[in-house]
Amino acid sequence: xxxxxxxxxxxxxxxxxxxxxxxxxxxxxxxxxxxxxxxxxxxxxxxxxxxxxxxxxxxxxxxxxxxxxxxxxxxxxxxxxxxxxxxxxxxxxxxxxxxxxxxxxxxxxxxxxxxxxxxxxxxxxxxxxxxxxxxxxxxxxxxxxxxxxxxxxxxxxxxxxxxxxxxxxxxxxxxxxxxxxxxxxxxxxxxxxxxxxxxxxxxxxxxxxxxxxxxxxxxxxxxxxxxxxxxxxxxxxxxxxxxxxxxxxxxxxxxxxxxxxxxxxxxxxxxxxxxxxxxxxxxxxxxxxxxxxxxxxxxxxxxxxxxxxxxxxxxxxxxxxxxxxxxxxxxxxxxxxxxxxxxxxxxxxxxxx
Amino acid sequence: xxxxxxxxxxxxxxxxxxxxxxxxxxxxxxxxxxxxxxxxxxxxxxxxxxxxxxxxxxxxxxxxxxxxxxxxxxxxxxxxxxxxxxxxxxxxxxxxxxxxxxxxxxxxxxxxxxxxxxxxxxxxxxxxxxxxxxxxxxxxxxxxxxxxxxxxxxxxxxxxxxxxxxxxxxxxxxxxxxxxxxxxxxxxxxxxxxxxxxxxxxxxxxxxxxxxxxxxxxxxxxxxxxxxxxxxxxxxxxxxxxxxxxxxxxxxxxxxxxxxxxxxxxxxxxxxxxxxxxxxxxxxxxxxxxxxxxxxxxxxxxxxxxxxxxxxxxxxxxxxxxxxxxxxxxxxxxxxxxxxxxxxxxxxxxxxxxxxxxxxxxxxxxxxxxxxxxxxxxxxxxxxxxxxxxxxxxxxxxxxxxxxxxxxxxxxxxxxxxxxxxxxxxxxxxxxxxxxxxxxxxxxxxxxxxxxxxxxxxxxxxxxxxxxxxxxxxxxxxxxxxxxxxxxxxxxxxxxxxxxxxxxxxxxxxxxxxxxxxxxxxxxxxxxxxxxxxxxxxxxxxxxxxxxxxxxxxxxxxxxxxxxxxxxxxxxxxxxxxx
Numbered sequence: 044x045x046x047x048x049x050x051x052x053x054x055x056x057x058x059x060x061x062x063x064x065x066x067x068x069x070x071x072x073x074x075x076x077x078x079x080x081x082x083x084x085x086x087x088x089x090x091x092x093x094x095x096x097x098x099x100x101x102x103x104x105x106x107x108x109x110x111x112x113x114x115x116x117x118x119x120x121x122x123x124x125x126x127x128x129x130x131x132x133x134x135x136x137x138x139x140x141x142x143x144x145x146x147x148x149x150x151x152x153x154x155x156x157x158x159x160x161x162x163x164x165x166x167x168x169x170x171x172x173x174x175x176x177x178x179x180x181x182x183x184x185x186x187x188x189x190x191x192x193x194x195x196x197x198x199x200x201x202x203x204x205x206x207x208x209x210x211x212x213x214x215x216x217x218x219x220x221x222x223x224x225x226x227x228x229x230x231x232x233x234x235x236x237x238x239x240x241x242x243x244x245x246x247x248x249x250x251x252x253x254x255x256x257x258x259x260x261x262x263x264x265x266x267x268x269x270x271x272x273x274x275x276x277x278x279x280x281x282x283x284x285x286x287x288x289x290x291x292x293x294x295x296x297x298x299x300x301x302x303x304x305x306x307x308x309x310x311x312x313x314x315x316x317x318x319x320x321x322x323x324x325x326x327x328x329x330x331x332x333x334x335x336x337x338x339x340x341x342x343x344x345x346x347x348x349x350x351x352x353x354x355x356x357x358x359x360x361x362x363x364x365x366x367x368x369x370x371x372x373x374x375x376x377x378x379x380x381x382x383x384x385x386x387x388x389x390x391x392x393x394x395x396x
Numbered sequence: 397x398x399x400x401x402x403x404x405x406x407x408x409x410x411x412x413x414x415x416x417x418x419x420x421x422x423x424x425x426x427x428x429x430x431x432x433x434x435x436x437x438x439x440x441x442x443x444x445x446x447x448x449x450x451x452x453x454x455x456x457x458x459x460x461x462x463x464x465x466x467x468x469x470x471x472x473x474x475x476x477x478x479x480x481x482x483x484x485x486x487x488x489x490x491x492x493x494x495x496x497x498x499x500x501x502x503x504x505x506x507x508x509x510x511x512x513x514x515x516x517x518x519x520x521x522x523x524x525x526x527x528x529x530x531x532x533x534x535x536x537x538x539x540x541x542x543x544x545x546x547x548x549x550x551x552x553x554x555x556x557x558x559x560x561x562x563x564x565x566x567x568x569x570x571x572x573x574x575x576x577x578x579x580x581x582x583x584x585x586x587x588x589x590x591x592x593x594x595x596x597x598x599x600x601x602x603x604x605x606x607x608x609x610x611x612x613x614x615x616x617x618x619x620x621x622x623x624x625x626x627x628x629x630x631x632x633x634x635x636x637x638x639x640x641x642x643x644x645x646x647x648x649x650x651x652x653x654x655x656x657x658x659x660x661x662x663x664x665x666x667x668x669x670x671x672x673x674x675x676x677x678x679x680x681x682x683x684x685x686x687x688x689x690x691x692x693x694x695x696x697x698x699x700x701x702x703x704x705x706x707x708x709x710x711x712x713x714x715x716x717x718x719x720x721x722x723x724x725x726x727x728x729x730x731x732x733x734x735x736x737x738x739x740x741x742x743x744x745x746x747x748x749x750x751x752x753x754x755x756x757x758x759x760x761x762x763x764x765x766x767x768x769x770x771x772x773x774x775x776x777x778x779x780x781x782x783x784x785x786x787x788x789x790x791x792x793x794x795x796x797x798x799x800x801x802x803x804x805x806x807x808x809x810x811x812x813x814x815x816x817x818x819x820x821x822x823x824x825x826x827x828x829x830x831x832x833x834x835x836x837x838x839x840x841x842x843x844x845x846x847x848x849x850x851x852x853x854x855x856x857x858x859x860x861x862x863x864x865x866x867x868x869x870x871x872x873x874x875x876x877x878x879x880x881x882x883x884x885x886x887x888x889x890x891x892x893x894x895x896x897x898x899x900x901x902x903x904x905x906x907x908x909x910x911x912x913x914x915x916x917x918x919x920x921x922x923x924x925x926x927x928x929x930x931x932x933x934x935x936x937x938x939x940x941x942x943x944x945x946x947x948x949x950x951x952x953x954x955x956x957x958x959x960x961x962x963x964x965x966x967x968x969x970x971x972x973x974x975x
Contacts, residue, residue: 082937083932083933083936085764086760086762086763087762087763087764088760088761088762088763089761089762089763092763104839105763105764106839107764109649110649112649115825116648116649116652116824117824119534120448120824120827120828121827121831123832124831126827126830126831126838134434140652154633161516183869195950214635216635216646217630217635217645217646217650225485232806237732250552251634251635251636252552252631252634252635253630253634253635254630254631255936256935256936257517257520259938260521260935260943261520261521261524261528261551266938266940266942266943267944268521268524268943269559270524270528270529270624271528271529271546277938281938283937284937284939285938285939285940287939288937288938288939288940288941288942289939289940289941290732290748290750290941336900344760345760345762347937347938350710384649384651384653386535387650387651395635395636
């Protein structure tokens, strides 16, 4: 009997949950809810969001859905009945997949005027650039100082015997910075030459791990994990993060990035309005908000990325400790999309097997 | 719950009953709740994603088939090896816990369950702090023997995978086999001794056969966990190793290659089904009901020299395997090693509570800041709901399985399937199944404990079923003959015997929910973070403070889990004293 009543309760709960989110026209003073689907690394200051919510009488609900690739795949799979109104966090390595799946509504935001054309990779403005960051090799300053070893300056240097076993990279099949670094080598050595380079890296003892977390915290010698490798594939913004999140105030960053030609790969992140949204006007306002100064200037210390808006001011930590590569590598998103799986498979066969 | 028990325990024994139709109806009722539950929250989402991805064309692609075969063989190989090692350590451990009293026993028992809940990232950090290139063991050895290179290369090897699997899963064997061993009727072994059998022969011909159902149940669970291993392979094995689950993740999440991912998922599910069927075949041959005893009856301190050697040996083994890697984390979370990095000469080290204090500060005013108390409350709420739900579903199911009819023999293997389903596949299935009315449940906070319950249910059933099967009908018949009502029979005969297994099942459900990350990360909303999601959030950004806070949060998770299990096991259930 009790089993039955528990069961009835469950069913009742189910039904009530199904019935609850009836979409209709809410009363004038009742705030509407705008749902934003994004990746786990998304972060923003409370007051910045509160200001937008108040100005537009809206309640923002964020749906974090795994890493960048996972979140995008979820958005693609649920495109017939979208889970959200806006999707933020597709990067240039996944952009073509998103555009091919046709999940975004085009939107010519007036704020695009303040963004350099180099970031606008979708001419139809279905995906609008929000931020960028450079995946670079970070090095442990103290290690190279102690050993009196010159810091490698180019991709070619990394195959030299004095750097044997010193570099930790991520598997491009499971990690987005790993993929970015692979793309940097493809840009530099060409689709026909990169495998030969990786063969040399393998012979020189490159350490491959599954994720950025493992590479940075388990393998990298300058992180708190105190690993064995003084070189790691991370971000150009990691040195300022080391200062911001230091246990005791630091005078200088313990790490720095190698910013030689093509040693860094530029990742650009985009936002798009999901097709099928019933709150198009509100979604457009939110996209404008993401491109406007309050949000753009809040991003660096929340997500450790650079704003695309030219007028946004950078925090001191970024100006002091982050290096900006003069010649970051980049590839055409269509070329990435067309070859992504093949490059990963060939890389796996060369480096792991 | 007690009345549930009353209504179901007599199905199997009721062959003599006149009302066959009544029995049939009861059976249907018993299975109604678990099957609707699993139907909605497991089979339906699974069928949605597999239906979406299925494409017979992949079966014609030679490259795909070769990849699948290689991955399958490695998955099988490492799972078999890991299970064997876990049993080799777990069975003597179960003997230790069911036969000896020693100081600190309760603590050690609780401690062995903690690995079960820890996120793999945290376990990897623990092993790294202990056995990594600059871990304490290597640093100690290098100092001792004046070595330049760390002598132990632990990470990224098959050895690391095996060790981590033993670390994670030994508790399953300790608990399931230990409970069964403690309740074996010692008179059977005594009789064999009196008849002249030596201890080895008694073990081989009496004890082990009697323990076989429990060993098989534990072995199956361990094997399935190893077979579907994901985090351990990625983090400790490194990218040179891939199991089916890892390959499913790569194919579905990174490549969006649903046909291949579906093929691999189906292979993994079919294997799970095959192992479960194999298990039920083995186990139905050997269900020997004995008169279970109170567990305390066998317990004694180590008396002979041989017993003392065994006790000391086992305890040091358990210490090396469990206490050392676990202790590495809380120790590291209160140790400052970081001051003045960059100037290596003046490294100050010392004890600090900074990481714990920092947990309570939202320094960057982030919208996604997780107050530790909130994460704790969410985790405990989910875990509590998982315990209630999975016991409510598991009790009737296990009772019916303990006296299996035809129906149960078919149902049994399917109940184990949630352990064989890839979390990634199921997560994507939830997206497809629950994103529109009438089942628009994706943002419903209850979905998390419901998902946890599908994973906990097989554990609850495998814990309860051997205990329920061990109850001889003649005890119940005797009580009935003496005039006890069915309720009283259940209360005085069944309950004392199954109460321990119930607690063990509750502890498993609790820990599974507390530590689960895969499904949670796919379903959870930022408003309801759990402790594991908070740990991952800290680890996703560079900086000493983030790392320290992640370890502090992990230590809190360990403490909560320890206290929870300790409390569950310390409960003196009403009624058990009468036995």
